[in-house]
Amino acid sequence: MRWKIKPETDSSITTNLAKELGIEYTLAKLLVQRGIHTFNEAKAFFRPSLDNLHDPFLMKDMDVAVARIETAIKANENILVYGDYDVDGTTSVSLLFSYLKTLHTNIATYIPDRYAEGYGISFQGIDFAEDNNFSLIIALDCGIKAIDKVNYATKKGIDFIICDHHRPGNEIPAAVAVLDPKRSDCDYPYKELCGCGVGFKLIQALASKRGETIENLIPYLDLVATAIAADIVPITGENRILAYVGLQVINSNPRTGIKAMIHQIDKTALTITDVVFIIAPRINAAGRIKHGNYAVELLTEPDFDTAVKFASEIEKNNTERKDLDKIITVEALQQLEENNEAENFSTVVFSETWHKGVIGIVASRLIETYYKPTLVFTKSGDKLAASARSVKGFDVYKALEQCSEFIEQFGGHKYAAGLTLEPKNYPKFKAKFEEVVKNTLPEELRTPEILIDTEISLSEINPKFYRIINQLAPFGPQNLKPVFMADGLRDNGYGKKVGSDLTHLKLCIIDGVHQQTYNAIGFSMGDKHKLTTNGNPFKAAFTIDENHWNGNTSLQLVLKDLQED
Incomplete structure (x- = not known):
């Protein structure tokens, strides 16, 4: 390693801060490293306050989104809350569904099947909306690149509101409203919200129009904190405030579904690390092994005994997930050795029998052994699907952009992404990805830091x-x-x-x-x-x-x- x-901090700033706060120099140094230079900044950092959240209407299209939802409620339209099958997606759906149910009865949820539909908005989901007379779909944690899907829905008379936090492409979908702080034309002050965080800003905006205060929304922050932890977004700015207060909710009075999960694991006083390694994998396991709907059912269930039954089933899913990822990791490591690829600059492995629900976890496991940008492929219908994971400092999303000629579709972040491609393009893609990594991964990033x-x-x-x-x-x-x-x-x-x-x-x-x-x-x-x-x-x-x-x-x-x- x-x-x-x-780097050393400014000694005069550090000394003054230590004196003002009455703490050791070393502790003041930790604060200065985190951008905290004054007593008031330290106070805001140590005591995160919901009063310091930004006005949700600073987000591009927020006013349009709120107006369209209000119209739907007044006209008694059917609203479909649509989200991805991972933790960020299922918590986002649970959050918005729970809030909208307090305002409107004609609300339903939709989580795409990881295997039949894949990531994000699907044509199948839009067809479901049409067949069941939904005129408005609110998509969370997905949709920023769903140009063709939104156009397809528009032709069917279905409106879309998109709440996403992933990087947009060159074109923004022609939805009624697109909420994404990473839009180049969005001046929202904080860019690092997770999908559930964007969903929270939407309910914050809806609530403010009804004269509700931020205190009315505190019960929803257990979901937001869970999503922030699971999606590995920066714990700065608004995320720090939402995670801090949300963690207090988790440890004092969480929603019934989270309470049931905590009951299963028999643990009190959870930290963010506990949420990452204990709560999040269980929520994720539903979508990996069965269907993400099970997670939404758990997180929106009001009855504790019923929630305990849901949590018990998800616990079984999580046990199965752990067994699968161990088996597949061993097989992947054997494949690398047998093919003499352990010395490559990247790790790319494939088996059509590997379970699609755990390939992301396996990619992370392989990085623990061979510290390299990693992709794990499996068969998905008539295509190949992969999860990508990266090493610190290397942008795997940009690397995939350089291989786009061989990719059908992809999306994600700097350190984690997903993609699909035609089986015939796998050898060409693998060779191109290895070439890109070889030419762009600096020597110092090839060793863990x-x-x-x-x-x-x-x-x-x-x-x-x-x-x-x-x-x-x-x-x-x-x-x-x-x-x-x-x-x-x-x-x-x-x-x-x-x-x-x-x-x-x-x-x-x-x-x-x-x-x-x-x-x-x-x-x-x-x-x-x-x-x-x-x-x-x-x-x-x-x-x-x-x-x-x-x-x-x-x-x-x-x-x-x-x-x-």
Whole structure:
């Protein structure tokens, strides 16, 4: 791993901030690194307030969208709330459906089938709307590139409102309204909302027209926080506010469906990390294994006993998903070895038997082994479908643009994308993608990087230090949990490999200068044990966490990497 330490902050600004806040210099430095230079900025950061959300009507087309929905309600039209089958899509649909149900009875939801229809708006979904007399479709977390689909709906007399957050193409669909902060002609101040975040801005606008306050919408923020966590969007600006308050809702009074999931896993006081690794995969599992509708049913179900039954079924889906991704990952790794492709600049694998619902997870697994931009293909009808994942710093979406001559359709983000192509084009695409990555992936991005906030002495770590670090949460992109570095360290001689397969590393680390000791755990770092034996000095990159054991709570270092000192 490459260790990269963040640049030094302006010492005068950092010193002044430390003095104003009454905190250690190191803690002030963490704030300055996050763009916080004054007492008032720190106050807003530590106490995110819904009062600081932007006016939803600053978003392009918001006034048109609200007017069209109000017309539909007054005319008693049938409204179809349409969304993608992943966490962002299903939470978006659940959010808007739940809110509109308080205003109007003729509301239904539609989640496309991952296998029969694929990602985004489908002709099949529009036909469903026509057959069931829906005159307005509100699409969430998808639609920004659905030019032909929107035109198809228009010919059938069906209007579209699109709420998306993905990058637009050269042309915007001819919908009644297109809400997307990434539109080049949209002046909305915050560009990093997830799909559910855009959906929330829509209900915020609708509510304001009815004289409701933002406090009336707090019960919907459990869904928004879940989507923010799952979609790995920056935890800055509005996302930080929405995630902060939404997490409080999750931990105090979540909707029945989320309460049922928490009941299944028997865990309290969830963090954003828990939402990412515990809640989100379960919601996702419905669309991966069965159908995304199951997730919407769970998230909109008012009866707790019924919700528990839904949650139990989704738990089974999640167990099946985990089994599948393990099997397919092994097969993919074998394929790379057998084809002598492990040394390529990119990873591209294909099997027509692989389950389409888990290929994105498998792509992420392969990056853990071979740190390269990765695509995993499987058969989808008469086409091939793939999930793409990237390494830090490399824009896989732009790389796919350079291969577009062989792609039927694609969409996504810098680090994650999906695409389909004709089977005959697979060899040409694979060769072109390898060529693009080879020519555009810088040498330094071919090794995983640990970004270190600052170097510290273990003597600086104490309960107050940890409490203030925790107040930087919720953590996520652009506000990651602080990673520290310390050198001159030794193990006290009792360090050992732990775990059923001895893959983890447990140490009791001594700071050579202050003789301060701390327990440390390094997950999947058992191979580093030799580096810490015989009193050898080493340096460590780590985060700080609490360890709860036998009713006792203590601080521990969570190791990210070790190097010789």
